[in-house]
Amino acid sequence: MESKFFDALIKAVEQIDDGIHIIDSSGKIIYYNKAAKELDGIDVNKAMGRHILEVYPSLDFETSTLLQVMKTCKPLFKVEQNFVNYKGNKISTVNTSLPITYNNRIIGAVEISKNITRVKELSEKIVNLQSALYKNVSNVTKTKNTAVFNFLDIVGQCKEMLKIKSLGIKAAESDSPVLVSGATGTGKELIVQSIHNASKRRSKPFIAQNCAALPTNLLESILFGSVKGSFTGAENRAGLFELAHGGTLFLDEINSMPLELQAKLLRVLQDGRLRRVGASSTIDIDVRIISAINIPVQKILETSQLRQDLFYRLNVITFEIPSLKQRIEDLPLLIKHFINKYNKKCQKFFTGVSKEVLEIFMKYDWPGNVRELEHAIESAISLYDGEIIREEHLPFQFKYLLNNSTNLMIDSDDTCGLEQSLEKYEKELIISALQKVDWNVTKAAKLLNIPRQTLQYKIKKLAIS
Incomplete structure (x- = not known):
């Protein structure tokens, strides 16, 4: 019965797409499934009974996740491993490695490997395209990756916004790091671009990178660059720090950056030089860092999302952008601004909003802030004709505030x-x-x-x- 169960288990495991390795206490392979064979390019019979480093000569006792688990007797979860197989192909995997113990003694280890080689190759192609785009950024005046806004583009006459504009102009005179906080849709990048365009760096590159958009390894190579052969698909490529040399690098949602990468960023900011991924030499850089977070400044350290030492390095000049609800007196100005903007874009002739719509807007919470207001007006002007935006023109989220629903x-x-x-x-x-x-x-x-x-x-x- 046990034999039949074991045979059935082996057949089931063989159907798994991920590579599975099991080694004994001496490091010899005692199980090796078909997926591992396809991944490594080694026949199962040739792999069985051999030491793990004999089958994977590009690894060693420190870089092999299986041997690390054997040494520490602690599991590893989703750890990236890069190696060269016998065919000379560079392989990247994400491994989960677990020790096997019996009577409090380690007798082996099992590892499940997911092949991410193709994913990394595609990611590298994306990064190369992005890098090529940034190389020409100084010759382009109006693209997503250049600063096109200035302080005159900031709509608002409330006390808070007037103060931000005044301090922003003064902040532009220095090279000190700037930290901007504010909820989604409040216009953080508008402030950031305005600071860059009012500074002595205005003729130099302005490059923005969202730190929440990419995994750690890819973000590291994007920021710091890489040298050919340092990992699968890597080429000699400048990172965003080098491409922004002389200008401004805007790191959005920096509180989403992995902690291990924050440590590397801190060293670059302290030393004024960086080392590309896989390189042995350093490169001097001259970049002004402006960063943004989507939570209040006073809460950033409580959440442990940002290293304390990095926070104090970035938090030299601070701007807290108020939500739309906090600057509701600016609502009429913003409405007029967005109506003019989308009248031109859609070739319409709206002159304003009805009294009822203005009342609805004043009551609304605006969780999406100024961006949500812009989308609401864009939707109304795009879909309807007329001179006045009325209740029936508003998107769904405003329906509960319509006059005919007030009862x-x-x-x-x-x-x-x-x-x-x-x-x-x-x-x-x-x-x-x-x-x-x-x-x-x-x-x-x-x-x-x-x-x-x-x-x-x-x-x-x-x-x-």
Whole structure:
């Protein structure tokens, strides 16, 4: 019975697409599935009984994840390993390696390897294209990766925004690091670009990189560059620091950068020089760093998302961008600005919004901030004709605030105020939309005509599970 069970188990394991290795206490391979054979290019019979380093000569006792587990008796989860197989191919895998113990004694180790070689190759091609684009950035005046905004483009007359513009002009006179905090959609990059364009570096490159968009290894090579052969598909390539030399490097959502990469970034900022991935020499750089976080400055260290030493290095000049709700007096100015913008783009002739729409806008919470307002006006102007944006022109998320919906069912003895009642109704609308699309957040956001990020925020805020 045990023999049949073992045979069935082996057959099942052979169907797994990931490579599986098992070694004994001496480091010899005692199991090696078909996927591992395809990955490594070695016949199973030739691999069985051989020491792991005999089969993988490009690895050693320090770089082999299996041997590390044998040495420490501690599991490793999703660790990247790079090696050259017998055919001379560079292979990249993500390994989960586990020690096998019996009577408190280690008797072997098992490893599951996922092949990411092709993924890394494609990623490197993307990085190479991005690098080629940035090389020509000084010759391009209006692309996504150049600074096109200045302080005159910042719409706002409230006390907070006037202060930010005044201090921003002064910050542009120095080369000190700047940290900008603010919720999604408040206009952080608008401030950042304005600082760059008011500085002595205005004629030099402005390069922006979202730190939450890429995995650690890829982000490292993008920022610091790489040398040929340092890893699978790597070429001699300048990183964003080198490409931004003399100019400004904007690191958005820096609190999402992995901690191990934050340490390398700190060294670059302290020394003024960097080492490409896989290189032995260093390169001097002259770059002004402006970074942004999407949570309040006073909370950044509480969350442990940013190293304390790096935070103090970046937090020399600080700007906290208020939410739209905090600067609601700027709403009429912003409405006029976006109507003019999309009238030109869509060749329409809207002159303003109705009194009812303005009242709705004043009551709304604006979780998506200025960006959400812009999208609401863009939607109305794109889809409808007329002179005035009216209630029926508004996207779905405003429906609960329409005049014909103000008679929400509030009993006379109900102690709930307007805000609580609106939240209750908003929650019902969101749940209804989620149910219609089988709780798919992306589809629900489209149905509600709001950004996916806004919907995620509301789901969390309204405790919808």
